Amino acid sequence: MIRVLIPSGALGLGYDKTALARGIAAGPDLIAIDGGSTDSGPSYLGRGVSKYARAATKAEWKGLIEARAEAGVPLVIGTAGTCGTGSAVDWLYDITVEILAELGQTARIAVLKSDQPIARVREALASDRISPLPHAPHIDADLIGQCTNIVALAGAEQIAAALDTGADIVIAGRTTDTAIIAALPIQRGMRPGAAWHGAKIGECGALCATNPQSGVILVDVDDAGFTVTPLADGAHATPHTVSAHMLYENSDPFILYEPGGHLDVTGARYVALDDKRVRVEGSEWVPSDRYTVKLEGARVAGYQTILIAILRDPRYVAAVQNWCDDIAVRHADRVAQRMGLEPQDYSLELRLIGQNATLGALEPRAGSAAEVGVMGIVTARTQEQANDIGKLLNPFLLHHPLTQDEEQPTFAFPFSPAEIDRGPAWEFCLNHVMELADPMEAFTLQVHDA
Amino acid sequence: MPEVGAIAEKVRSKNAGPFWATIDIFCGTVEAYERVSRGLSSDAVASAFQMEVADLKRFDIPDLRVVKFSLPRPAVQGTAEDRDMHGAGWGPMVAELVIP
Numbered sequence: 001m002i003r004v005l006i007p008s009g010a011l012g013l014g015y016d017k018t019a020l021a022r023g024i025a026a027g028p029d030l031i032a033i034d035g036g037s038t039d040s041g042p043s044y045l046g047r048g049v050s051k052y053a054r055a056a057t058k059a060e061w062k063g064l065i066e067a068r069a070e071a072g073v074p075l076v077i078g079t080a081g082t083c084g085t086g087s088a089v090d091w092l093y094d095i096t097v098e099i100l101a102e103l104g105q106t107a108r109i110a111v112l113k114s115d116q117p118i119a120r121v122r123e124a125l126a127s128d129r130i131s132p133l134p135h136a137p138h139i140d141a142d143l144i145g146q147c148t149n150i151v152a153l154a155g156a157e158q159i160a161a162a163l164d165t166g167a168d169i170v171i172a173g174r175t176t177d178t179a180i181i182a183a184l185p186i187q188r189g190m191r192p193g194a195a196w197h198g199a200k201i202g203e204c205g206a207l208c209a210t211n212p213q214s215g216v217i218l219v220d221v222d223d224a225g226f227t228v229t230p231l232a233d234g235a236h237a238t239p240h241t242v243s244a245h246m247l248y249e250n251s252d253p254f255i256l257y258e259p260g261g262h263l264d265v266t267g268a269r270y271v272a273l274d275d276k277r278v279r280v281e282g283s284e285w286v287p288s289d290r291y292t293v294k295l296e297g298a299r300v301a302g303y304q305t306i307l308i309a310i311l312r313d314p315r316y317v318a319a320v321q322n323w324c325d326d327i328a329v330r331h332a333d334r335v336a337q338r339m340g341l342e343p344q345d346y347s348l349e350l351r352l353i354g355q356n357a358t359l360g361a362l363e364p365r366a367g368s369a370a371e372v373g374v375m376g377i378v379t380a381r382t383q384e385q386a387n388d389i390g391k392l393l394n395p396f397l398l399h400h401p402l403t404q405d406e407e408q409p410t411f412a413f414p415f416s417p418a419e420i421d422r423g424p425a426w427e428f429c430l431n432h433v434m435e436l437a438d439p440m441e442a443f444t445l446q447v448h449d450a
Numbered sequence: 451m452p453e454v455g456a457i458a459e460k461v462r463s464k465n466a467g468p469f470w471a472t473i474d475i476f477c478g479t480v481e482a483y484e485r486v487s488r489g490l491s492s493d494a495v496a497s498a499f500q501m502e503v504a505d506l507k508r509f510d511i512p513d514l515r516v517v518k519f520s521l522p523r524p525a526v527q528g529t530a531e532d533r534d535m536h537g538a539g540w541g542p543m544v545a546e547l548v549i550p
Contacts, residue, residue: 038465040535040536041527041535133469135522240514243514247472247474247518248474249465251467251470253511301529347530357533358533358534358538359533359540362498362500363543364498425530426528431468
């Protein structure tokens with residue numbers, strides 16, 4: 001049996017210290033935590049930076065490094081620094097060295113990087129080793145070249161290679177959320193279907209149990225199945241909470257694709273061992289013929305400036321869509337006259353907060369609100385252009401009248417200046433897999449004794 | 451004619467990666483599950499999303515008393531057309547669909 005201690009769903013979200021101490025006392029073989037996700041959007045990958053504050057990351061990581069030393073087992077983080085680029089891995093590596101020095105500890109650190117050079121991805125595309133996943137955007141060599149960062153998601157093989165170095169701490173770039181948990185049990189001969197399924201259930205920490213924000217859980221994988229045990233006071237895993245976790249952020253709740261195969265949980269049976277622990281058996285791992293890794297890439301799609309105005313006059317609230325349509329036409333004229341830009345050179349959206357800002361054209365409800373916010377979103381080829389287009393929008397949002405013969409109205413601006421530069425607008429542009437002849441071919445592994 | 455949200459315990463939506471969205475309807479009781487599973491058509495959901503029903507994946511899971519829908523995101527996460535980075539708003543929209 002291999003026991004994996006998972007402190008929380010992501011480093012930076014916090015964990016229950018008492019529950020973590022319980023987990024260490026239970027004698028784990030490995031401590032594994034995820035460091036990232038695409039869920040917060042393309043900007044983190046595009047820029048190669050972490051979503052979480054350095055101070056929060058350092059405080060939580062320090063607690064885990066101390067726990068690791070006490071347990072005497074490896075500590076593994078996957079998708080370091082939210083996006084798992086080399087720059088984010090280096091950021092966490094520096095924090096790690098700083099913590100070790102403060103604690104007076106030494107440790108062997110394995111650093112696994114998942115960055116993909118543009119030339120490698122272009123070559124793979126040219127030699128038909130890249131395949132689209134469902135609803136992938138079209139890609140070509142040009143678009144690949146526009147990516148500021150491309151990463152491949154490492155699987156169990158690359159994490160196992162990092163553990164094989166005898167590392168005390170593994171800092172991995174982009175990996176699948178599950179690989180950091182599944183790698184060791186698979187390496188030690190446990191049932192692969194149980195390892196992957198246990199990893200999927202455990203990857204969000206206690207989200208598979210009641211009291212989901214408590215974080216800490218244990219996943220025990222053996223040669224028949226796995227057992228999940230939440231460790232915080234008041235946290236209980238039930239067959240329902242555990243099996244329902246397969247729904248979470250998964251387009252198919254029964255199938256999970258990983259490098260080298262897929263997990264099929266159609267035949268899984270969930271049994272309560274007591275009022276806290278759940279046992280799962282019957283999950284299958286189906287190896288694939290080709291070894292593929294998923295790619296993620298982000299590029300700059302333009303530069304944005306936003307403005308916000310709020311309409312409180314009931315006559316304007318009722319007619320806000322006409323007001324916006326009229327402004328859009330007049331503003332486009334002014335941008336053409338003053339800047340020489342045509343509609344295809346930039347975009348302006350006037351999004352109505354209080355009407356349909358969340359759902360857009362899908363919003364079926366219409367109601368009368370006390371006020372409505374108008375968020376102008378300008379996207380252009382440079383930041384300077386976006387800001388100038390925003391400046392041309394400013395007087396309309398402040399004073400545009402519904403009719404020519406009324407006194408000039410004024411609307412509420414929450415900020416001065418009204419134009420807020422957002423910087424680059426990033427886009428995910430890859431939803432593809434790349435075939436590898438050898439799992440380590442697209443990854444680099446370095447060992448440092450710090 | 452009740453809304454889905456009045457029958458089910460919870461309706462949530464979330465990204466399933468940057469290119470897909472998923473909506474989970476937790477019905478709670480067997481009775482509620484049967485009403486939602488039988489009463490909420492895939493056509494009604496596809497129509498709410500103004501999409502082809504062929505692109506909609508549907509899972510009726512009696513063991514969990516859950517009806518789940520997955521679909522290509524109406525706009526890829528984070529693009530200029532995207533309004534909802536984490537896909538939070540579709541759950542309430544589906545919860546307001548009416549069951550005959």
